[in-house]
Amino acid sequence: MSVPTVLVLPSPAQGHVNPMMIFSQRLLENGCNIIFINTEFAHNKVLSSMGNQQGSVTGGSSQIKLMSIPDGLGPDADRNNLGELFISILNNMPAMLEKLIEDLRLNDGVTVSCIVADFLMAWALEVANKIGIKGVLFYPASAAMLALQCSIPKLIEDGIIDSNGLPITEKRFQLSPSIPPMDTGLIWWAKISDTITEKKIFNVIVHCMQTLELTDWWLCNSTPELEPGALSYVPKLLPIGALLRDVTEDQSLGQFWEEDHSCIRWLDQQPHASVIYVAFGSTTLFDKKQFTELALGLELTNRPFLWVVRQDSDSDSDSNCKNKVSLPNEFKGNQGKINGWAPQEKVLRHPAIACFISHCGWNSTVEGLSNGVPFLCWPYFTDQFFNRTYICDELKVGLRFDSDENGLISRVEIKVKVKKLLGDENIRLKANEVKKKLRKEIDDGGRSSENLNKFIKWLKD
CATH class of the missing domain: 3.40.50.2000 (Glycogen Phosphorylase B;)
Incomplete structure (x- = not known):
């Protein structure tokens, strides 16, 4: 050959x-x-x-x-x-x-x-x-x-x-x-x-x-x-x-941002299945109101959270919608860790992770499913809306967030859906079943x- x-x-x-x-x-x-x-x-x-x-x-x-x-x-x-x-x-x-x-x-x-x-x-x-x-x-x-x-x-x-x-x-x-x-x-x-x-x-x-x-x-x-x-x-x-x-390799293969591995050490200190992992991929952008609701919603859950907030500069062209929005004054952040970019597969494999608040990009979908992690779905554009359908309606391993009359996903909605997801043992069992099936394929x-x-x-x- x-x-x-x-x-x-x-x-x-x-x-x-x-x-x-x-x-x-x-x-x-x-x-x-x-x-x-x-x-x-x-x-x-x-x-x-x-x-x-x-x-x-x-x-x-x-x-x-x-x-x-x-x-x-x-x-x-x-x-x-x-x-x-x-x-x-x-x-x-x-x-x-x-x-x-x-x-x-x-x-x-x-x-x-x-x-x-x-x-x-x-x-x-x-x-x-x-x-x-x-x-x-x-x-x-x-x-x-x-x-x-x-x-x-x-x-x-x-x-x-x-x-x-x-x-x-x-x-x-x-x-x-x-x-x-x-x-x-x-x-x-x-x-x-x-x-x-x-x-x-x-x-x-x-x-x-x-x-x-x-x-x-x-x-x-x-x-x-x-x-x-x-x-x-x-x-x-x-x-x-x-x-x-x-995941035994530390080298970042093809990443656009340097991965911050300090989050893994932080996860090591958290209880089993306790952490909400929050990551929206490489393109999602929030305006100030939605960013504020997300920050305060995570605090309302009273759970530890790992939140990936990109600090990219190439979204500066749109001053109304960029990821350099600041955290609200009332946000304490004591129970969470904010990362610029995370080694996502290592995070999703970590036993401390309880669920994944995700934009439902296909890579994130496949990685979450392969690690048996339940989803809370927050799609942004293109195919992510259909991926949410797979996760919630077909595989039944996640829940979707609902917007209010202003088009916002409110802090209360975040708190309610996190509690509902983590209280549903059937979703956790289904997520583990999907994980076993996907792992068997590879x-x-x-x-x-x-x-x-x-x-x-x-x-x-």
Whole structure:
């Protein structure tokens, strides 16, 4: 068997980089050479959080080589404008990727044998096809969301969305009897920000969907146990999840912020199943009123809490909605710990954790489920609203927060739902059952584990 050199290309977002870095680590452990390509903007964040300017991540005796390509936007551009970002990527990065692959061959004697591209970077499959190397799709969200995208022509035909991808009327629909029902409010690309951005992203999605026919390998961070209906709806999709970090490693693989491990020492001092873990991923933003209600609601629970509050500066462009909001004067914080960024999987595995107040991003969903932690669901945008449906209605391992007449999740609502969740033994039991099933899938001989082995064998042939 030959040693393949795999070029891995994630979308420039923390929730996309994370699973693809873990996936890259698995390939590295199985004897592949890995070149991990971020946009320049994301690449600089990753290097900064690692304190490593050498551009490599050690794995055994080998390394993942970290490289970058400019996204085509200027240094001061608003990369939170996803429509502009992905159109710029589509217009600029394909030619630069092709040049990078050629330079690797001519200058370093490195021949790339395969490109694994995130769905939103699926234009890279066209590059792979053009230069005659293998191309593979990696889908980082739930299989149900890809099933939704595969149904775009039918959704238009049935009058659920228009040709720009936007819902025509509020309507409930079901892709198949084995996939939870959706309503138009769960169409993820129509939950981004404004209509113009949503139309742009929809056009990117349509383009990406057209490129999928260029490969027979569609991988996803899910399991047959978790999404049997969606996986049968998209039979080409191969589940290799749950992709979980090796928690014995302290190295932060692909993090945009430096992880603060002091929270683990703090958790060691807390009683078993006592701590509320609160984390909203890499993109959620709160205004001052909601931030205040959350802070005071956590105090009202009278429980210890670990709360991740990002101190990122690239949300400064919106002065009304940024994470540099200050804690209210009446917030004492004596019973809790606030972290800038946490080693989430280590936290979720810790016996002191009682529940997870989460934005329900797919990575957080998979990590929480894999560790048997009950959820309190607080989605922010895109696919997170559908993930809440899975957690609360299908798996029944969590509860949802309800907004008041002002659209706020109040401090009293937080107190009430925490008490209700932690008083429900059935939810705790179900969460443990799901954990056992998901862990079985990734153990040696499990279906996800066997799927990954099958893929690696194909890579090496």
